[in-house]
Amino acid sequence: xxxLWRRCLERLESELSAEELHTWLMPLQAREDAIGVQLFAPNxxxxxxxxxxxxxxxxxxxxxxxxxxxxxxxxxxxxxxxAARPAVATKSVAVENAAPAPAFPHNLDPHYTFETxxxxxxxxxxKAAAMQVAMNPGRAYNPxxxxxxxxxxxxxxxxAAGNLMRERNAGCKVMYLRSExxxxxxxxxxxxxxxDQFKQRFRxxxxxxxxxxxxxxxxxxxxxxxxxxxxxxxxxxxxxxxTCDRYPKEVDKLEPxxxxxxxxxxxxxxxxxxxxxxxxxxxxxxxxxGVAVSENxxxxxxxxxxxxxxxxxxxxxxxxxxxxxYGKPITTDFAEETLxxxxxxxxxxxxxxxxxxxxxxYFNVRLQDLLSKRRVRSLARPRQIAMALSKELTEHSxxxxxxxFGGRDHTTVLHACRTIRKLCETDARMxxxxxxxxxxxxx
Amino acid sequence: xxxxxxxxxxxxxxxxFEHFHAGANAAALAAxxxxxxxxxxxWVYLHGPAGSGRSxxxxxxxxxxxxxxxxxxxxxxxxxxxxxGALRGVGSSELLAIDDLGVLAxxxxxxxxxxxxxxxxxAEGGAxxxxxxxxxxxxxxxxxxxxxxxxACTQFALKALDDAERRAVLKEQAAARGIGLDEAVLxxxxxxxxxxxxxxxxxLDRLDQASLAAKRRITVPFLREFLREGSGNA
Numbered sequence: 001x002x003x004l005w006r007r008c009l010e011r012l013e014s015e016l017s018a019e020e021l022h023t024w025l026m027p028l029q030a031r032e033d034a035i036g037v038q039l040f041a042p043n044x045x046x047x048x049x050x051x052x053x054x055x056x057x058x059x060x061x062x063x064x065x066x067x068x069x070x071x072x073x074x075x076x077x078x079x080x081x082x083a084a085r086p087a088v089a090t091k092s093v094a095v096e097n098a099a100p101a102p103a104f105p106h107n108l109d110p111h112y113t114f115e116t117x118x119x120x121x122x123x124x125x126x127k128a129a130a131m132q133v134a135m136n137p138g139r140a141y142n143p144x145x146x147x148x149x150x151x152x153x154x155x156x157x158x159x160a161a162g163n164l165m166r167e168r169n170a171g172c173k174v175m176y177l178r179s180e181x182x183x184x185x186x187x188x189x190x191x192x193x194x195x196d197q198f199k200q201r202f203r204x205x206x207x208x209x210x211x212x213x214x215x216x217x218x219x220x221x222x223x224x225x226x227x228x229x230x231x232x233x234x235x236x237x238x239x240x241x242x243t244c245d246r247y248p249k250e251v252d253k254l255e256p257x258x259x260x261x262x263x264x265x266x267x268x269x270x271x272x273x274x275x276x277x278x279x280x281x282x283x284x285x286x287x288x289x290g291v292a293v294s295e296n297x298x299x300x301x302x303x304x305x306x307x308x309x310x311x312x313x314x315x316x317x318x319x320x321x322x323x324x325x326y327g328k329p330i331t332t333d334f335a336e337e338t339l340x341x342x343x344x345x346x347x348x349x350x351x352x353x354x355x356x357x358x359x360x361x362y363f364n365v366r367l368q369d370l371l372s373k374r375r376v377r378s379l380a381r382p383r384q385i386a387m388a389l390s391k392e393l394t395e396h397s398x399x400x401x402x403x404x405f406g407g408r409d410h411t412t413v414l415h416a417c418r419t420i421r422k423l424c425e426t427d428a429r430m431x432x433x434x435x436x437x438x439x440x441x442x443x
Numbered sequence: 444x445x446x447x448x449x450x451x452x453x454x455x456x457x458x459x460f461e462h463f464h465a466g467a468n469a470a471a472l473a474a475x476x477x478x479x480x481x482x483x484x485x486w487v488y489l490h491g492p493a494g495s496g497r498s499x500x501x502x503x504x505x506x507x508x509x510x511x512x513x514x515x516x517x518x519x520x521x522x523x524x525x526x527x528g529a530l531r532g533v534g535s536s537e538l539l540a541i542d543d544l545g546v547l548a549x550x551x552x553x554x555x556x557x558x559x560x561x562x563x564x565x566a567e568g569g570a571x572x573x574x575x576x577x578x579x580x581x582x583x584x585x586x587x588x589x590x591x592x593x594x595a596c597t598q599f600a601l602k603a604l605d606d607a608e609r610r611a612v613l614k615e616q617a618a619a620r621g622i623g624l625d626e627a628v629l630x631x632x633x634x635x636x637x638x639x640x641x642x643x644x645x646x647l648d649r650l651d652q653a654s655l656a657a658k659r660r661i662t663v664p665f666l667r668e669f670l671r672e673g674s675g676n677a
Contacts, residue, residue, distance in 0.1 A: 018458055019498075022505050022517035027536060029514075042514055045532020078514075107566070151591040180559050212588070245588070307580075310595035314579075317485045317597040325470040342578070342598055 004070075005030035005037060008061045015057075024050055029078055036071040037062055040078050047074055106166065107176040112159030118284050120277025123153055126268045130157040133239060134164035137172070137207050141266035143230075143240035147247055148270035149439055151308030154243040157270070158209050161241055165207055175202070176209040183215075183222050190221075198225075203232045207239035214245045218253040227258050234264070272435055273309065278302035282312055291320040297335045306442045315342055350393045350441050352404045359386040362437055371406045384416035389437060391417050458502040464604060464612045464640070468496060471599035478570055479504035480511065482537065488573045488593055491601030494639060497574035500601075501540040504572055513537040521546045530556035537569045544575035544593075548583040558589040606633065609640050616644060620651050622661060631663050636670070 005028075013021060028050065029040040039058075041047035050058075051074055062070035119127055132140040144161075146154045162174040177185075182202075189198035202208060208229070216223050233240055247269070248254060248262045273281060279295070279302040286293035293316070301319075305311050322338045323330045360367045363382040370383055383405065390401045391413065398410035405413070423430040460479075465472045477484040489497050498519070505515040516536040521543035523529045530553065533539060539560075547553040564571050575582055578600070579593035604612065610629050617624045637643055653669055654661050 018502055019517065019519050019522055022502055022515075022540075023519065023522075026505065026509055027514060027516045042516065042535040043532050045528060046516070150588045151595075178562055180562075307594075308591050310591040311580075314488075314595045314598055317595070318599070321474045321485070321597045321599075322470045325473045342600075 002030040002032040002037060004032050004062060004066055005039075007065050008058060011061050011065070012054075012057070024054060036069075036073065038073050038075070041074060041076050042078075044076055047076055050074060106162065106174045108162045108166070108174060109159050110163060112156045113163050114160045116284070116288070117153065117156055117160055118273075118277060118281040120273050120280065122271035122273045122277060123157075126154075126157055126270045129266055129268050130161040130241070131164070133241065134161040134168070137165055137239035138237035142234060142237070143242055143262065143265040145242045145244060145248065145262055145265065145267040146270055147244040147267060149272060149308060150245060151310035152270045152272055153309060154270050155211055158211060158241050158243055162207065162209055165239075172207065173205045174207045174209065175205045176211070178211045179213050179215040182210055182226065183219060186222055186225055199229070199232075202229050203238075205233075205238065207241065208233055209241045211243050212245065213242050213248070214251050214254075216254065216258075217251050220255075223255050223258055227255070227261070230258075230261055234261075240265075272306070272439060275302055278306070278309075278312060281309055282316060285313055285316055286320075289316070289320060291316065291323075291330070293319075293330055294332075296332050297330055300332050300335055301339075306438060308439075315339060318342055352390045352394060352396060352401065355389045355393065355441060356386050356404075358440055359389065359437060362433070362440070373406065384420055385434065385437065387413050387416040388420035389434075389441065393438070393441060458499050459506055460503045463496060463499055463503060464608065466604045466608045467602045468599070471601055472500065474597055474599065475500045475504050475572065476507070478572060479507040479538065482513070482568070482570055484570070485597045486571050486573070486595075488575075488579060488596035488598045489601055490575050490578050490598070492576065492603055495601035495603040497601060498542055501542050501572055501574055505538065505540055508538040515540070517542065519543055526550065526553040527556045530560050534560065534563050535567070536564075538572065539564055539569065540572040540574075542574045544573050545577060545582055549585060551585060554584055554586040554589050558586055558592070561589070561592055604640065606638070609633075609638065609643070612640060613643055613647065616647060620647070622647075622651060622654070624661060627663055628661060628666065631666060 009021070009025060012025065016025070024046060027042050027046055031038045031040070039050070041050060055072060055074065059070065059072050062072065114127065114131060117123075117127060126146050129141060129144055130146070133142075133144045146157055148154060159176065162176055165172045165174055185201075186198060189195050210226075213226075216226060230240060242262065244251065247267065248259050251259075279298040282298040282301055283293060283295070286298070297319075301312060301315050305315055319330055319335055319339060323334065328334055356370060357367055359382055360370045363378075363385075365379055365382055369379055370386065372379070387401055387405060390396060390404070391398070394401075396404070398413045402408040402410045402413045420430070420434070424434050425431075460472065460476055463472055471487075471489060474484075474487050475489070478487050489500060491497060501517060505517045509515045514536045515538040516533055517540045518529060518533060519542040520526055520529070526547050527550075541557070544557075547557065561571065573593060573596065578598065579590055579596075582590075582593075584590040584593070610633070613629065613632070614624055632643060632646075636646065650661055650666075650669065654665065657665075659665050
């Protein structure tokens with residue numbers, strides 16, 4: 001760091017709050033030269049703020065310290081070339097830059113493979129399809145669309161397919177990107193009038209993997225461009241893999257012609273993992289991180305945390321950090337004790353009144369009707385679901401639940417639980433409602 | 444030529460790791476320190492009431508990472524008027540500390556901007572540190588993608604120091620300056636002045652100088668006089 005700048009910061013430290021200092025001035029890097037001082041901001045936002053609020057004062061202080069006029073030039077960048085990240089070898093970057101063909105950053109995370117993917121009833125179809133596609137890119141299913149809630153493994157499967165394609169054929173040009181990166185690249189291309197290059201870049205891959213396409217909703221120009229890219233890739237049998245947080249037909253503000261294209265290949269739902277799969281995922285992640293976790297602990301967490309895999313991972317990270325710090329093994333008691341805060345946040349939201357309220361909203365019935373004695377089918381079914389959810393998600397007894405539903409008998413509650421369980425096995429629609437409600441209540 | 448100054452840049456004094464009085468928060472301190480020192484460590488989410496040391500830990504992490512030559516930026520959302528611009532603008536840091544996360548809950552576009560920022564920092568190999576008054580699931584974040592990502596962090600519920608711990612810290616800090624504070628003075632400070640540790644330590648600094656100048660011990664009458672004269676009011 002420039003010595004002059006260091007002294008300037010020392011002076012400003014007494015004038016500014018710690019917050020201002022860390023937010024705006026510490027991120028700057030400085031270089032002194034014959035003319036004055038060059039300050040590098042990490043991003044335009046910081047640059048603008050510094051210019052607006054602090055630059056005059058900085059110039060005064062620098063002038064006083066240097067004993068002469070000390071003009072400041074502000075720009076976005078870094079005073080030293082940033083060290084290359086380990087993932088990118090400097091040499092290959094240079095070669096790629098020199099070559100006329102555009103570079104292909106595949107952006108794949110090597111940790112996401114089929115080997116590290118924990119399979120269960122909820123995701124085995126998705127896994128099988130992704131593997132098929134990786135074995136026969138462009139031929140098996142095109143496009144392959146994986147859809148389901150957040151944190152259920154869609155991105156993992158997508159990367160795994162990409163990694164397997166590259167493993168089987170090192171020359172295979174795979175490109176993974178998140179939907180907002182596609183949007184960003186397109187806006188940049190429009191701004192710099194490089195649309196031809198943009199088209200070329202995305203159409204010359206063997207497999208294009210785009211994550212979370214629900215974020216294309218409402219972005220008409222992006223959809224238009226993606227539609228053309230899609231057609232070009234599809235026609236020349238290049239593989240397309242996409243993920244979405246719900247069945248694409250249900251995404252609002254997505255063009256009908258794009259929706260219909262998305263349905264040309266195979267769409268597979270990734271469901272929330274069941275109890276056994278959650279426990280297996282936990283054990284697998286623990287092994288991956290080198291954390292000793294018993295099956296009992298895994299089962300405890302899997303029982304309490306149902307929302308998604310990321311919450312499981314957060315719980316495991318938290319547990320590991322504390323066990324490591326206190327030098328204690330992770331027993332179920334230790335897990336109960338140290339995760340009380342964390343588990344409380346999951347358990348807290350799930351109360352019987354909350355279940356009643358959310359179930360009523362979900363089925364669009366009035367809460368007081370749900371709790372009434374009326375037995376029309378449009379109320380009876382939601383009521384039974386709410387009772388079964390209360391049994392599943394809270395520790396209340398059958399009589400307590402019956403009491404909470406307008407003073408019903410415990411056998412009524414038991415009957416509701418059995419009915420709903422049976423329906424979930426036979427009726428796909430019912431199963432979807434059930435799982436969606438569990439997700440809302442525990443998410 | 445400009446003469447070399449021997450002292451390293453002084454960061455806000457009381458917001459470094461060594462000034463953090465951990466109390467029940469020792470494990471959180473260790474995890475934040477690990478993240479500040481080793482870029483690959485899991486990201487951390489801190490939550491707790493005001494005065495439990497959230498901002499202190501975030502600023503200390505920035506200081507430590509910056510001292511190790513990493514690019515850092517601290518983003519106190521409650522002090523920023525325009526969240527979306529701030530979040531869209533602050534890429535390219537190796538450690539980003541986002542404070543007062545709760546203020547953007549329910550602001551759909553801002554949540555989305557944070558979600559994009561999260562993904563960007565992850566892709567660039569950087570690290571993030573979050574602080575809020577509540578746990579991720581209780582923040583009221585509408586975007587499930589963001590909520591689940593915050594949920595994947597290592598999480599700590601920070602607890603504020605209790606009165607006994609605050610007294611011990613104040614005594615220890617006074618002793619380090621060569622000042623003796625007896626129980627009567629401590630009682631008086633806690634009931635009449637403030638219970639907030641930062642305010643008390645600030646007062647201690649000023650008292651230190653005043654007692655030195657007046658060549659008097661710090662007693663309750665001295666305190667009364669000092670605060671009445673107005674020099675004790677910040």
